[in-house]
Amino acid sequence: MDQLLMIPGPTGVSQRVLKAMLKNIVNHRGEEFGKILEETSEIMSKIFKTKNESYILTGSGTAAMEAALANILEEGDKILNIVNGKFGERFMQITTTFGGNSIPLKFEWGKAADIEKIKETLEENEDIKAVTVVHNETSTGVKNPIKEIGKILNNHEALYIVDAVSSLGGDKVEVDNYGIDICITGSQKCLAAPPGLSAITLSDEAWDVVESTDSKTYYLDLKKYRESKSLKPPETPYTPSVSLIYALNEALKVVEEEGLENRIKRHKMAAIATRKAVKALGLEIFPDEEVSSNTVTAIHLPKGTSDKEFRGLIRKKYGVELAGGQDHLKGKIFRIGHMGNVTQRELTVTISAIELALKELGFDIELGKGVSKILEVFSS
Template sequence: MDDILLMLPGPTTVDPRVLAAMSKAVVNHRGAKYGEILTETTELMSKVFQTPNKSYLLTGSGTAAMETAVANTVAPGEKMLNVVGGKFGERFMKIANTHGIETQELAVEWGTAVTPKQIAEALDENEDIKAITVVHNETSTGVAAPIEEIGKVMKNYDALYIVDTVSSLGGDYVDVEKFGIDVCVTGSQKCLAAPPGMAAITLSDDAWKAVDNVETNTFYLDLKAARKSGDKTPPETPYTPSVSLTYAMNEALKIVMEEGLENRVARHHKAAKASVAAVKALGLELFADEAVSSATVTAVKMPEGVTDAEFRGTTRDKYGVELAGGQDHLKGNVFRIGHMGCISYKELVQTFAAIGMTLKGLGAIEDAGAGVASITESYL
């Protein structure tokens, strides 16, 4: 079967309009035509981030944007607080360590969310912390952090507020300006439903002040270089960008704006709620604390006696639905359903049919159709 339905927390299904946009002729990246498309795309990006500040496109995946955020705003030897409740929170900390930043971990049990109080306490104890990193949607556990509430607390501190919205922007509620986020990063291949390979970043005035005071030890991801090139007429990127992915991002962001951010977020929340109900209807257990469960990915405990290889192998090879496995110590213990991007009841019906048939075939459940029945009820 070659038309596999991607129900992954990225990459997600790419709209044919976006694929068509990518096939346009490649132009000179130092010319007026590219400048025009870059301007339009970064302006759209700022609208989706909900910020009056400029956004920058980076040719690279979400991790490139995470590294850009960390390495340009905090100097080696300075302190950073990293909230770690999953793989991507941990990645922020590893990046900071790689750049010689003194990291302090705020460890959160995987499957639960950090509280604003925990952050305030950590900052009260360590006045010299220059920045904190928070992952909005911890894709490895299916947990959403309360970034709006954390933003309110962060107003009492000088530390920069760095937020990873790689798997939430365009799918869950993110308002960079309102939440007081200083540095926000995202990726192309998740809720924005563009192909993998592009990332974006936006910075507040305070964050730019930090950038100006930090001698960064990255070359390719140097934000001062990005700003200098972006300020040219026509605007450019410092090094050759993926022109084709810029077209793709442009079209994908137009689709986001056509749907409307509010509608898009509501659609993702509906899919998440329906997925959680369907998981329960199948008699399966959620991994994440339901009160903080993600709008874009649902992590489910693997039923007793079922291996990851037979479960996900069957949903993919027999029923054409690709699900994600667990990461790190969750490998084999959870599977994850990505419901981000172009997701409606149709994809969820197919997904829960595949999960139900697979688990019944493996002898783990009795009623193969309970998940599908639940989805149809959720969408009536």
């Protein structure tokens, strides 16, 4: 078995999807590629649950975050950035980079965004142009209430921007139903394609703002993406990552074959199983459990161990790659990504590796106790 990649993205990619990249490069402005691009965008819109078009960007999730803001911002515009983790902070930094006036609404890392506070802040700042929120905070394993935030925003002019990079395909995201104006995602998380692509979809209201705003970026100027995509055959403004689009196309077909609802259910079971398993081993979940993510579980490091020792042992001796904490959580938590293709098999391997490592580090562990929880959840 190769090293098992259990980080919260990039995730392991199936041979079927990798093999799609063996097809040679074609003219990126020809009919054959136009069809693939169109089909990929269409399936992406279905997964976003939107009637609007989706655009595939040659760049990672951060490129899509940049595209979301740099196309709607005028100097000094107020942007409400909901921040309860690293990616929420990133939206704040991007806002500032492009001359926006960031109004950060910060919550403790590990807690979800508080609806009442958002409501208040919106009422105090009627001229807020857009609100950014990260649906699934990969850094803390917290899921933010994007449906409820959408309801509040129904009563406000502000555009609603949601980062669904590490949730789309693994948790419920209903762009049109939730009133999301700009939604972004990445190829390398729950969709289980290789990293390097991201996608973005915009509502008519968002397009109105984009069309009347000079893009603050050239590479990610969405007006150009829209224009190129309306050509016959559809194109991208600059050379796209042809091979990765082959792979994403195949990965999205896998999502369709599994069925989006089934896929989300599988992710949810993986999350429940992971939490039960690590708790059975005496470990402590980092975030509030009721807002814990479907796609990544953040866990306090076992008392008395260092991140290097704990994750190093699991990686080197037991062949499982876990993620550490980011920023001030470095050395305090570790994270298990259970997104993409993860089933009971990968979780069994992962939990067994954690059990053996804990035993070796001197913890009083009843071997198999964590693994049994994985099996119980998946047999239910």
